[in-house]
Amino acid sequence: MKIKFTKMHGAGNDFLVFDGIHQAINFTPEQWKKLADRRFGVGADQMLVVERSEIDGVDFRYRIYNSDGGEVEHCGNGARAFVKFVHEKKLIKKTRIRVEIMKGIIELNLEANGLITVAMDSPEFEPANVPFDSSDLKPKTEGQAQLWPLEINKKKTLFGVVSMGNPHAVQIVADVDAAPVEIDGPVIENHPRFPQRVNAGFMQIIDAHHIKLRVFERGAGETLACGTGACAAVVSGILREKLISPVTVTARGGELLIRWDGVGHEVFLTGPAVTVFEGEFHI
Ligand SMILES: N[C@@H](CCC[C@H](N)C(=O)O)C(=O)O
Numbered sequence: 063m064k065i066k067f068t069k070m071h072g073a074g075n076d077f078l079v080f081d082g083i084h085q086a087i088n089f090t091p092e093q094w095k096k097l098a099d100r101r102f103g104v105g106a107d108q109m110l111v112v113e114r115s116e117i118d119g120v121d122f123r124y125r126i127y128n129s130d131g132g133e134v135e136h137c138g139n140g141a142r143a144f145v146k147f148v149h150e151k152k153l154i155k156k157t158r159i160r161v162e163i164m165k166g167i168i169e170l171n172l173e174a175n176g177l178i179t180v181a182m183d184s185p186e187f188e189p190a191n192v193p194f195d196s197s198d199l200k201p202k203t204e205g206q207a208q209l210w211p212l213e214i215n216k217k218k219t220l221f222g223v224v225s226m227g228n229p230h231a232v233q234i235v236a237d238v239d240a241a242p243v244e245i246d247g248p249v250i251e252n253h254p255r256f257p258q259r260v261n262a263g264f265m266q267i268i269d270a271h272h273i274k275l276r277v278f279e280r281g282a283g284e285t286l287a288c289g290t291g292a293c294a295a296v297v298s299g300i301l302r303e304k305l306i307s308p309v310t311v312t313a314r315g316g317e318l319l320i321r322w323d324g325v326g327h328e329v330f331l332t333g334p335a336v337t338v339f340e341g342e343f344h345i
Pocket of ligand 1: 075107108128134135136137138139140228229261279280281282285287288289290291
């Protein structure tokens with residue numbers, strides 16, 4: 063059987079996007095993992111499957127898989143790739159699209175300048191809802207933020223713990239290029255206090271409206287950008303009273319713009335989406 067896909071990226075976070083409306087896409091975790099492999103497969107950080115939604119007023123649903131084969135709740139850069147994909151494939155004409163993902167329903171907007179804005183919903187800080195096991199831990203307060211001390215490779219580190227629909231642990235570093243992302247990232251990702259593992263963000267504050275960010279993603283390793291990670295970092299920095307909305311996030315693969323008006327408000331993520339090539343494989 064031949065399967066068609068589109069290779070895309072959002073600020074260097076790369077995807078295989080599948081039209082699951084006109085072809086049946088039902089891969090096992092092992093098959094997803096193989097497809098994502100950069101030597102034995104096509105190569106991608108995440109894979110997206112676009113389907114029709116059965117909910118009234120919702121245009122599509124899409125499923126998201128990490129390169130380790132696991133299905134996940136949300137992907138900010140993937141949401142923008144999804145909008146570009148459904149427009150290029152002429153699956154919809156509207157520029158404001160409501161879509162169902164594992165995390166819930168989100169709204170996406172294709173702007174006149176070609177950038178895409180994702181309304182990411184409100185961040186969640188309640189440890190149990192991240193999920194994060196905070197039992198016996200005493201948080202430190204900084205501004206309006208609660209920071210959680212965890213020992214990572216024998217270093218006590220303070221983390222902002224945030225759910226953007228998926229779990230994030232964000233720390234501030236002095237120099238993101240010198241940060242031990244490959245060494246500490248996997249330890250944070252698999253820390254026993256995060257029962258569903260976690261995405262680990264390393265944020266360098268340039269000024270109140272600009273950060274540099276690297277993210278070691280759960281189930282994918284370090285990526286060139288992480289949309290939900292950018293939102294989690296900015297939200298955490300605003301609560302720590304170190305950042306003021308809007309904030310430009312410089313990732314290794316490009317720039318994202320994040321807006322957030324504070325607790326109880328939605329986070330907005332704006333950035334590009336790029337189609338790289340179309341392909342097909344036999345399975
Ligand atoms: N790259 C994504 C996040 C993808 C999911 C993440 N690795 C997780 O497991 O939660 C983004 O742009 O948000």
